Structures are given as structure tokens and as C-alpha cells.
Amino acid sequence: MKKPAYVLGLNFVYHEVSACLLKDGKLLAAVEEERFSRIKRGKKCLIDNPDVLPVQSIEYCLSIAGISLREVDYIGLSFMPEDRLRQNIGVDEYLTKGDWGTATGEKLFYKKLQKVPGMISKLAGRDMMKKITWVPHHICHASSAYFVSPFKESAVLTIDGIGEFSSAWIGYGKNNAITNLYEISYPNSIGFLWEKMSKYIGFTEYDSSKVMGLAAYGNSKRFYTTFQKIVTLTPEGTFTVDTDVMRFRVEDYSRLEKIFGVKRIHSPKDIRKEQKDIAAALQKITDDVVIHVAKYLKKKTGSDNICLAGGVALNCVCNNVLMKSGLFKNIYVQPAANDAGTALGVAYYLWNQVLGHKRSFVMDHVYWGPGYSDASIRSALDKSKASYHKSANIAKELAGKIAEGNIAGWFQGRSEWGPRALGNRSLLADPRRKNMKRILNERIKKREGFRPFAPSVLKEDAAGWFVIPKKSQSISTEFMEINFDIQKSKQKRIPAVTHIDGTGRVQLVNKKTNPLYHKLISEFRRLTGVPILLNTSFNDNEPIVCSPEDALKTFLRTKMDYLAIGPYLVSKKAK
Numbered sequence: 001m002k003k004p005a006y007v008l009g010l011n012f013v014y015h016e017v018s019a020c021l022l023k024d025g026k027l028l029a030a031v032e033e034e035r036f037s038r039i040k041r042g043k044k045c046l047i048d049n050p051d052v053l054p055v056q057s058i059e060y061c062l063s064i065a066g067i068s069l070r071e072v073d074y075i076g077l078s079f080m081p082e083d084r085l086r087q088n089i090g091v092d093e094y095l096t097k098g099d100w101g102t103a104t105g106e107k108l109f110y111k112k113l114q115k116v117p118g119m120i121s122k123l124a125g126r127d128m129m130k131k132i133t134w135v136p137h138h139i140c141h142a143s144s145a146y147f148v149s150p151f152k153e154s155a156v157l158t159i160d161g162i163g164e165f166s167s168a169w170i171g172y173g174k175n176n177a178i179t180n181l182y183e184i185s186y187p188n189s190i191g192f193l194w195e196k197m198s199k200y201i202g203f204t205e206y207d208s209s210k211v212m213g214l215a216a217y218g219n220s221k222r223f224y225t226t227f228q229k230i231v232t233l234t235p236e237g238t239f240t241v242d243t244d245v246m247r248f249r250v251e252d253y254s255r256l257e258k259i260f261g262v263k264r265i266h267s268p269k270d271i272r273k274e275q276k277d278i279a280a281a282l283q284k285i286t287d288d289v290v291i292h293v294a295k296y297l298k299k300k301t302g303s304d305n306i307c308l309a310g311g312v313a314l315n316c317v318c319n320n321v322l323m324k325s326g327l328f329k330n331i332y333v334q335p336a337a338n339d340a341g342t343a344l345g346v347a348y349y350l351w352n353q354v355l356g357h358k359r360s361f362v363m364d365h366v367y368w369g370p371g372y373s374d375a376s377i378r379s380a381l382d383k384s385k386a387s388y389h390k391s392a393n394i395a396k397e398l399a400g401k402i403a404e405g406n407i408a409g410w411f412q413g414r415s416e417w418g419p420r421a422l423g424n425r426s427l428l429a430d431p432r433r434k435n436m437k438r439i440l441n442e443r444i445k446k447r448e449g450f451r452p453f454a455p456s457v458l459k460e461d462a463a464g465w466f467v468i469p470k471k472s473q474s475i476s477t478e479f480m481e482i483n484f485d486i487q488k489s490k491q492k493r494i495p496a497v498t499h500i501d502g503t504g505r506v507q508l509v510n511k512k513t514n515p516l517y518h519k520l521i522s523e524f525r526r527l528t529g530v531p532i533l534l535n536t537s538f539n540d541n542e543p544i545v546c547s548p549e550d551a552l553k554t555f556l557r558t559k560m561d562y563l564a565i566g567p568y569l570v571s572k573k574a575k
Helices: 055-065 081-088 103-113 116-124 137-146 190-200 208-215 221-230 254-260 273-301 316-325 341-354 374-383 394-403 436-445 459-464 475-479 515-528 548-557
Strands: 006-011 018-023 026-032 074-077 132-134 153-159 166-174 177-185 231-234 238-241 305-309 330-333 387-390 408-411 425-429 454-458 482-486 503-509 532-537 562-565 568-571
Touching: 006 055, 006 341, 018 055, 018 341, 026 055, 026 341, 074 341, 081 103, 132 341, 137 153, 137 166, 137 177, 137 305, 137 341, 153 273, 166 190, 166 273, 177 238, 177 273, 177 341, 190 208, 190 238, 190 254, 190 273, 208 273, 208 316, 221 231, 221 254, 221 273, 231 273, 238 273, 273 305, 273 316, 316 330, 316 482, 316 503, 330 475, 374 548, 374 568, 394 408, 394 425, 394 515, 394 562, 394 568, 408 548, 425 436, 436 532, 454 459, 454 515, 459 503, 475 503, 503 515, 515 532, 548 562
Parallel strands: 006 074, 074 132, 153 305, 305 330, 408 562, 454 503
Antiparallel strands: 006 018, 018 026, 153 166, 166 177, 231 238, 387 568, 408 425, 425 532, 454 532, 482 503, 562 568
């Protein structure tokens, strides 16, 4: 019998440290290191730590296959160190000594990366150098979307902060190959624009999703012309960003304060109307950029399909604008569109394009992380202080508890790939209760009150509750990657998941890909007439829970009421 071929893909250079494993072109496992380490994004993105490998993620992937690291045939690393070193020194006028863009910093970064093949060999206990291939960051992003999409051919767009030097990669995929049309280089970066503006209006550089939520409260017209002075749409699908204003590589906000006439704030607690209006205009200029590039991409490729990746592809508001535009009939957003997804991309780039194998896999669900047996769940329960019983029908029983106004943790099956909780590691509540958003933000999530919660809706009932464009389709609606307007007649029935602008970041729940979650929502519909649950990630200012122990710790230290973990229903009543 022919020996199977294994491809391991790794991302570790910047952040969202991750790993995935293919067997003969089929995905076996994909997971972010933060789920094991409990460190958000796996690590901070620093000039001196690009060699922090996803060791626990690698071990998990190998355990799913039942093989050792030395048995892996090909290892893909989603970065090209030489390109980073060659292109970044001497570009910026404004720099921090020894950091990004300086000769000292970039040489240190490069030197650290040169250690990685040896580190992998040490993990394997043998020389793995000949099995390792470095692949450019944006090719990995592009590959992560196209090669696992349902399309035989497609336009491909990736936008993020920076790869080696590019901030956007625009290309075309056909059969088992992608080709580049053009790239946009640093400092013309929409991803970095969001990072710097997030810090300017009181958040951290990792809080783009918060700024996206805040944007709905603002008036985009107030600062839109100001953003047009910073971001310029240029011919043939390109754009520029004024680096003299943005000064991406230093903590200098003086030009931003001058051009906007607004002082930088340092905490979301200080947000006022100015910050809301800046966020709204930032969202609007981003929509403009994506549509500008997409129009040119449509013209060049003539494709009815588009695949999206890169951190900016997680902007579900922008994705809705693209869908509404009708430029493309079909849209695919890879669920881990951030840097985590480049582990997936490098693996499929090697398998399909370098090795020449025909495509045979479509990522139509996200459940590629660790799962746990009933026995391991029971063991964790017995060690905890929680009261529990085995339910004869966990979906039916929990639906009743949620309908009564209780907040519940839902821990089932394998964990999700990507940053969204999609019904396996979720916190769930009744969307009909107007005060539920405030209760969740204050009692459990401990986060800003303006932030919205997502609706999970039965796929077959979605059109009756949300305005879903008929002229453009996407299975990524099942990944919570696209914002939709909520039907005006239904908004008052589901106030807890209706954002200030009447939208929701919707997850369409497919009976085929998640039958138990579908059953839970169906039971809730039977009780209430509403085929929707409020769904947010199972965590409180930490990475999404991964193990039964994680779930129980979070359940016991927060004010949620119930936990459905495997077939067991847990409460806080004394044993």
C-alpha cells in the first residue's frame, strides 16, 4: 500500500501562531497556539521573537494523524526572511532605535529566523532541513483562501498590515495554481492604518474588531475628507497611504492630532463623539479601498468569484459592502483570514502548486481543532466543584434554560479554526431580551458596552430575518464573516443581537456541518418561535476556551448560569 504524504504548515513569524496538517491533500487538523498556551495570539509581535514556534499546535496536529514529526514529508513556513531583510531597511524616516525598519532591528529579526530550521530538526530528533520550504507571506494568505475554496477559478485579494514588505496581494487562481497580478507595498497599508488609528482613538493595535463595532455609532461624513487626504485611490486598482502623517513605526500621533484636530486618547473609557466619527470614517475609507481594488480585479480577471484573506478580510462590514456591490457572484472568506491562516495556505501551496496535485478539499466548516471524549470531560467534571448531570437530550434541555433567560456555555465537538466562536466553544443567550447585551458585557465578557453580539440563525430560516443579497452568494456566511441588515420588522424581536445600525454579524448554521448546534437552535425555535441564538466566544478576556478544564475554569469564575459540556449539563448549585 502506498505510503500517505503529510504536509505540515506553520505560521509563527508575527502573531496568530498556528499549525495545520494535511494527509494526501486532505486537512486533518488546524489550530492556533493560543488555544493551548492561553496567551492571546500566541505571542506579542516583537522584533526579537519571530522564532517562537507553535510547539503545542504541532504536537496536536501530529497526534490526530498518529505520526511523529520526523514522518512528515514536507514542512512549509509562511514567510521569506531574505525578502524582509532586503526591503525594509532605510524605508522610513521615522523609526524607533533598534526596532522595525532599522538595520539593527531587521538584522536581529533575520538572525532569529535563521534558527528556525534547526529548531524544527531538534523537535524531530533528526535533520529536517531538506523537508523545509519558506514561502512568501502573501502567497500563503492567497493560497489559504483559493486552494480551499469551492471555486475552480477565482480572483484573489489579500489585504493586511505587512507581509515581508507587501501590504496587499492581488491575483488569480485557476485549477491548482495561483498567479500574481500585482502587489501593493509598505507603507501603503490598510492593516497598519487600522492598527495606528485604533491606538489613536483609545484601543490597542489588536482592537480592529472593536473599532469596527464602534464605527456604527459615528457619522462617517465628519472626517471622511480628512481620510481622503491620507488614503488616495490611484489608477489600476492601487492606493497610497501618507506615511508622513501616519508614521507607522513610531509612537508619534502629532500629525494625526493636527490633521483631525482631535487629541489622542489612551482608554476606551474616554471615547466621545469624535472617536466614534473617526471610526466611522475609517470604515468608509476602507470600504472604498476594497471596492476600488475589487473593481480592477474584476476587470482584469473577468471572474464571477473572489477569494479573500489577510486581516482586513475579517472586516465583516466591508465584506457586506463587497457582496452588495454585485461585482462578484460568489465570495469566499477563509475563516482564519488573519495570519493564523497562512499555516493553512503554505501547506496547500506546497501540495497543490509546488507538488502539482489536483485540488480535492473544500473548507466548508471550521471544526478542525481539539475535541475531547465524554470520558475526559467526565474526568474534568469530577475534579471540579461544579454540580452536573448527564442529560438525555442536551440540546432540548439547554434550549429551555436559555429561553428562561439563563446564560450558558456550550462546549461540543472539535474547537473552531479562526477567531470566531461558531457553535462549539460559544456563550449563548436569548436574543429577545433587550438587556442581555448589557448583562453579558458587564457580568461575563467585562468589555466595552458598545460592542455588539452575533446572531446564530438556522440557515433555512435566515432570509426571513436578515437581508441577504440574492445576487451574491457565500458559504462564508456560515463563518460569521459577513454583516447583514436585520429585517426592520424583526429588529424589535431580537434586540440583543441588533447593532445600533440595525445590522448583525450573522452565522448561518448548517445542519450538515454542525448538527448538534442546529438542533439546539431548532429546539429554541420550537419554544419561542425565534430561530436565532445570541452567540459570542466562550472566554472572558482570554483566548477562546479549548479544553474541558478551560471551560470549567471560565464557567466557575464568571457569572454564567449553565454549561453544556458534551452530554453533561453543569450548574453552580452545591453538590
